[in-house]
Amino acid sequence: MSEYNNTYRHAIEQPDTFWAEQAKRIPWYTEPSIPLEFDEQNHARWFVDGVMNTCHAALDHHVDAGHGNQLAVIWDSPVTGGKRKITYREMRDEVARFAGVLAGMGVEKGDRVVIYMPMVPEALVAMYACARLGAVHSVVFGGFAPHELAVRIEDAEPKVVVAASCGIEVDRVIPYKPILDQALDASHHRPAACVILQREQASAILGEGEHDWQALMSEAAPVDCVPVKATDPLYILYTSGTTGKPKGVVRDNGGHAVALHYSMETVYGMQPGEVFFSASDVGWVVGHSYIVYAPLLMGCTTLVYEGKPVRTPDSGAFWRLIEEYQVKAFFTAPTAFRAIKKEDPDGDLLAKYDISCLRTLFLAGERLDPPTFHWLEDMLDVPVVDHWWQTETGWPIAANLQGLSPMPTKAGSATVPVPGFDVRVLNRKGGAAEPFEQGSVVIREPMPPGSLVGIWRDEQRFHAAYMAAFPGYYLTGDAGYFDEDGYLFVMGRTDDVINVAGHRLSTGEMEEVVGSHPAVAECAVIGIHDELKGQVPVGLVILKDGSTADELELEQALIGLVRERIGAIACFKQVLVVDRLPKTRSGKILRKLLRHIADGKEYGMPSTIDDPTSLQHVHETMLDRDVGQASRARLI
Ligand code: COA
Ligand code: AMP
Secondary structure, eight states, X not given: OHHXXXXXXXHHHOHHHHHHHHHTTSOOSBOOSOOEEEOTTOOEEESTTXXXXXXXXXXIHHIIIIITTSEEEEEEETTTTEEEEEXXXXXXXXXXXXXXXXXXXTOOTTOEEEEEOOSSHHHHHHHHHHHHHTOEEEEOOTTSOHHHHHHHHHHHOOSEEEEESEEEOSSOEEESHHHHHHHHHHOSOOOSEEEEEOOTTSOOOOOTXXXXXXXXHHHOOOOOOOOEXXXXXXXXXXXXXXXXXXXXXXXXXXXXXXXXXXXXXXXXXXXXXXXEXXXXXXXXXXXXXXXXXXXXXXTOEEEEEOSOSSSSSOTTHHHHHHHHHTEEEEEEOHHHHHHHHHHOTTOTTGGGSOOTTOOEEEEOSSOOOHHHHHHHHHHOSSOEEEOBOOTTTSXXXXXXXXXXXXXXXXXXXXXXXXXXXXXXXXXXXXXXXXXXXXXXXXXXXXOOXXXXXXXXXXXXXXXXXXXXXXXXXXXXXXXXEEOTTSOEXXXXXXXXXXXXXXXXXXXXXXXXXXXXSTTEEEEEEEEEEETTTEEEEEEEEEEOTTOOXXXXXXXXXXXHHHHHHTOGGGOOOOEEEOSOOOBBTXXXXXXXXXXXXXXXXXXXXXXXXXXXXXXXXXXXXXXXXTOTTGGGOEEO
């Protein structure tokens, strides 16, 4: 604990010297002499006079250091039967050629490129090729519907869109080209060109301005890395906020590389040459940080898995991968293990594999619920580490630090703040909460390197969403508490963000979609507890006066609408028609109360409620429709 305490104190009390030391561990073209500076809004800007290139630090640097023959990427795809191993040299060369392709299309430093691809090595190639040119990528998760892709294209205004012809789910092939076509039709912005990676499971018909990846690559000339300032943007990653418009989180180059390198060693306890497996998707922040960038910045091998925890072909898939590729650290979302536990509660499939190579299991994306934690602890001989972070921070805020001083774990806790993150819990009045007192989890500025540097072209939203609530602190949007030993427990969101199977979604956005239906006068979408997915959304709608819509037909229409506008991953599958919704006298829907009823909790009648009968009405409707645990809820 003392090593942790000393390091933590150093990072908080002298952030500039702490991070200047860490910055020496990545290669720079010009080493930074100013580790920390503050902008006009007093937000941290790291390594402002440093010059580097993220692709160089992750690929060329290792090749130049004599590790060109080491594996950089392993691809394993049970949904196609494909497997591929790519060395650092091969990866660098492929990336350099694809950078040549993009450069040939006019992509320059600062230009945006939208990438819409499944879990194939080419997704990494495209991302690194952007980094090589100093261009800014924006990867869109393959499960998003055309509308979501269109919103991102419109906001990022890419010069080029890179897509695959299809993605592959367990039971179906999903052609991406029609999704891209619809998105482009719906967007005011037109990219100069599209590059399509043709996959044999569903190849696409290419039109004007659309080019075949392979054909371009066969003629491409490699280009070198373009030096960029540490503070130049590396990527935009859109994430759900409280409104329908997703937030484009902007990450810079230098701070990001330094922070990820530090985390690989300190949080994950990894050494160069070891295999790191993060079972996420390149479309999420976990994928950006711990599939694409961190493992290669550290000189490790990253395992890219195009498959699911279950059904590809069975719930032994992860164990097979760990054994086959000698994985040292494995990272996934708790929901994946809940799915595995459901199918293989006694670990019969685990017993078929030798996973003695595994050193640590990491979980994030949602709170590691104690039952899943205990199941994993009983099943495995390695530390089971819950760690807490978010798209905005880009790397873990709290963890059990495997490379610094591993600590005893406590079920339900993400353990302690990671050096660099000055985590506080504030009560409603903005004062420090007592141990065990739940409050708003915030991070005192300066935020460490790697954290978001803004919202793409929306300074105002950046300030309003994160900095305005408690001046001097970054608002995480999570609620939680510290215990008497300084262990942090992160319990859930304080806003309209929900977490469905490890995917971050906005109920506000779903409400906008549901509310756009002509029969709907008013609606509320709440996230209710779900055994497998953690949370799932449920819609409550009030019909317009005189509406003759059939309730079941309307439910199907609204489910279809959310699927079509946001995507299947929203898991929006239940809609209740109600006469009225419980509201405060000022007209605010009492969403928390609705959640309590659906989750089977005891609830009281708030003194501010406008119409007390509305609560009973909604509870009865939930009972009729067998929503969640409503049968166990009690008014006290
Ligand atoms: N492209 C297109 N569709 C996708 C998709 C993608 N990349 N990912 C998911 N979907 C679809 C699914 O096919 C499903 O469609 P359906 O409603 O027609 O069946 C729907 O979106 C919901 O998907 P999901 O919530 O993933 O449910 P599932 O039953 O297919 O799988 C889990 C459940 C738990 C196995 C899966 O959610 C999982 O692996 N979660 C881990 C998530 C994760 O790693 N998150 C990253 C944070 S670390
Ligand atoms: P995302 O930005 O998609 O990574 O989602 C971030 C959000 O997921 C956080 O703000 C939390 O609400 C939740 N989350 C992620 N990891 C954890 C964790 N280990 N414990 C509790 N909540 C988590």
